[in-house]
């Protein structure tokens with residue numbers, strides 16, 4: 001492939017923007033087409049009562065000097081302009097179980113281990129073993145460690161993909177509460193017993209142990225900086241451009257992409273940042289091998305979420321520099337998060353970092369699992385800034401009821417909080433489906449399953465010769481996962497050794 005050729009990226013999520021930027025830096029002509037008014041996918045923010053709210057990303061790991069995401073962001077030339085706040089060294093996450101057991105996750109392995117040992121003094125040896133296992137599993141993934149090859153790797157040792165997280169921890173300790181507090185940040189990856197692989201937990205937890213940060217006034221700054229760098233390298237990111245179809249040439253290559261406003265974008269190559277299932281749907285099932293299209297379409301996706309955004313009365317709640325994972329059920333990794341009398345069974349609570357005040361929290365966001373099916377009555381309606389659809393009053397009533405339930409739960413764990421809330425807003429699984437186009441509002445796309453490792457692996461190459469995939473479904477999700485996935489996508493076009501060598505310079 002020659003630089004100078006034109007690459008059109010569908011979608012401006014972190015995966016689309018990072019692959020677009022790497023290719024623009026290598027001389028490709030890059031155009032990113034984004035359907036929304038705002039770029040960034042799950043990095044989008046919104047503002048109410050003059051306060052900013054993150055919709056998806058609340059904190060990101062691997063950002064301490066010398067760590068994987070730090071090095072990649074340095075290479076992309078965005079790191080120095082990021083306005084971040086490092087989370088509490090001793091408690092970036094706090095997990096509170098239904099039985100009253102509480103534990104903190106500290107930054108740095110020694111700190112992480114010591115905080116767990118403070119809560120579980122009887123299990124010091126188990127904790128050491130678990131911490132070692134987390135670190136060991138991370139060594140099997142060369143790219144995660146900014147290497148192209150490693151002596152031990154998951155390709156030659158496929159068995160590391162086939163170990164269940166809950167199951168593995170149960171082999172390492174008999175203390176179920178210890179397992180629960182370690183896996184208590186499971187909503188970061190929608191952890192499930194019998195499904196979620198240990199490597200997913202290891203890669204994600206390790207990254208947060210190695211430097212967890214919030215973004216001042218929201219994570220959208222990452223997307224904005226990437227867009228700026230794409231422009232500096234001769235590319236462009238166009239908003240309100242929903243790709244609805246494609247024109248193909250005789251050899252089955254995509255010649256141009258067609259947007260809902262009738263505009264067309266000629267291309268030599270296309271990178272889709274959409275969910276693979278949606279990509280197949282958009283470009284036509286008959287363009288892909290039937291077995292592939294069937295497999296991808298049938299893969300289960302991670303659960304969706306309901307978010308409540310609380311705008312607080314001024315100077316009433318001191319800013320807290322930790323995330324809280326609160327459980328109201330003993331079955332923390334079981335599939336019991338559907339709407340019921342006891343919903344929500346889990347809340348994830350995070351304070352927004354604001355430029356205006358350091359001492360107090362201006363606003364907080366709370367995430368709960370919620371299945372898309374609870375909203376299926378409204379599944380045919382669409383409502384975004386670009387597509388201003390309407391939903392009946394029943395939808396708003398249901399949302400308000402969910403908000404009320406969550407506020408009652410919060411009051412149990414943050415006594416007095418209700419009196420500090422000025423206004424509340426919320427988003428549902430349908431909101432996420434509309435804004436990000438993941439099937440049924442799934443938070444993290446395809447659910448990784450240690451029992452079916454091959455099935456859930458998505459290649460960046462497709463049956464359409466000039467179509468490539470990127471985004472959270474390639475390697476793993478999250479800002480780190482989708483960024484590493486974008487590296488893999490870009491390696492179809494650029495010399496991987498050269499890119500890795502450059503990234504490695506930032507240590």
Ligand SMILES: Cc1cc2nc3c(=O)[nH]c(=O)nc-3n(C[C@H](O)[C@H](O)[C@H](O)COP(=O)(O)OP(=O)(O)OC[C@H]3O[C@@H](n4cnc5c(N)ncnc54)[C@H](O)[C@@H]3O)c2cc1C
Pocket residue numbers: 010011012013014015016033034035036039040041042043055056057058059060061241242243244273274282305367432435436437438442443444470471472473477478479480482
């Ligand atoms: C509620 C929630 C909380 C999260 N919290 C965290 C967190 O704290 N930390 C973390 O690291 N990660 C978090 N994540 C995960 C992380 O945000 C995602 O894994 C990551 O942002 C996904 O990036 P992506 O590249 O796959 O693209 P996405 O963000 O999925 O974006 C895809 C883009 O494609 C666009 N698009 C789709 N169809 C079309 C079309 N036809 N034409 C044009 N454009 C189109 C969409 O509008 C969207 O902008 C969270 C996710 C959610 C939902």
